[in-house]
Amino acid sequence: MSTQEMKQAVGNAAAKLVEKGMVVGLGTGSTASYFIAALIKRYQEENLSIHAVASSKHSFDLAHQGGIPLLDIDALTSIDLTVDGADEIDPSKQMIKGGGGALLREKIVAHMSHEMVVIVDETKLVPALGKSLLPVEILPFAHTATRHHIEKLGYRGSWRQTKKGDTYLTDNGNYIFDIHFSHLLDNPRNDEKAISSIPGVVETGFFFDLAGRVIVGFADGQIIIKK
Ligand code: 5RP
Numbered sequence: 001m002s003t004q005e006m007k008q009a010v011g012n013a014a015a016k017l018v019e020k021g022m023v024v025g026l027g028t029g030s031t032a033s034y035f036i037a038a039l040i041k042r043y044q045e046e047n048l049s050i051h052a053v054a055s056s057k058h059s060f061d062l063a064h065q066g067g068i069p070l071l072d073i074d075a076l077t078s079i080d081l082t083v084d085g086a087d088e089i090d091p092s093k094q095m096i097k098g099g100g101g102a103l104l105r106e107k108i109v110a111h112m113s114h115e116m117v118v119i120v121d122e123t124k125l126v127p128a129l130g131k132s133l134l135p136v137e138i139l140p141f142a143h144t145a146t147r148h149h150i151e152k153l154g155y156r157g158s159w160r161q162t163k164k165g166d167t168y169l170t171d172n173g174n175y176i177f178d179i180h181f182s183h184l185l186d187n188p189r190n191d192e193k194a195i196s197s198i199p200g201v202v203e204t205g206f207f208f209d210l211a212g213r214v215i216v217g218f219a220d221g222q223i224i225i226k227k
Helices: 005-017 030-046 055-067 101-113 143-152 188-196
Strands: 023-024 052-056 081-084 113-121 134-138 155-159 177-178 202-203 211-218 224-226
Touching: 005 030, 005 081, 005 113, 005 224, 023 030, 023 055, 023 101, 030 055, 030 081, 030 113, 052 055, 081 101, 081 134, 101 113, 101 134, 101 202, 134 143, 143 155, 155 224, 188 202
Parallel strands: 023 052, 023 081, 081 113, 113 211
Antiparallel strands: 134 177, 134 202, 155 177, 211 224
């Protein structure tokens, strides 16, 4: 199976977990988009009565085009089930997210959810976090100083840019500073604490203790659900 096929397979598997009457949180990214496509199919073919909230404008648009009724998140205090992808996930289900730039809203949606189901292909499994970039959402106000303080702690990275070379802006109008680590992290919770303590840092891409079931797709076609 190709990576795209693995992503589609886990997206399809996650859509089967959605039950009638649920408020569903929609993640962001290519894997989450396969989930949204599969959910739209169920919604249309089975007349599945559900409502959804989206973690990004992109996911909102996908669901909206498919006819899924979307709720204003400000009218809710909880969500039944959220399905989202990840950039990295370790054996204890701790994650790094935000490759798609939606980390802040994704974390809020995940935190509001009775369960966050994570859908990944096997390339996202890591022995410890820190293999790829850690996205950090930063307020534009005084962002040069915020970066300086992050670097003073010993972290290195770069501002995310669009394909055209402009500064990338999140749905919240903030910047993303992508930190790269020189080695896998021994204690990412310490890194999280240090980075988050800097004023101007809005959110980091560390997602601790949020994952419920994890659906993993393998190249040989196997799909495993980790509880
Ligand atoms: C977006 C995310 C995505 O879930 C993460 O980047 C994985 O993306 P993909 O499914 O495209 O590999 O956190 O902010």
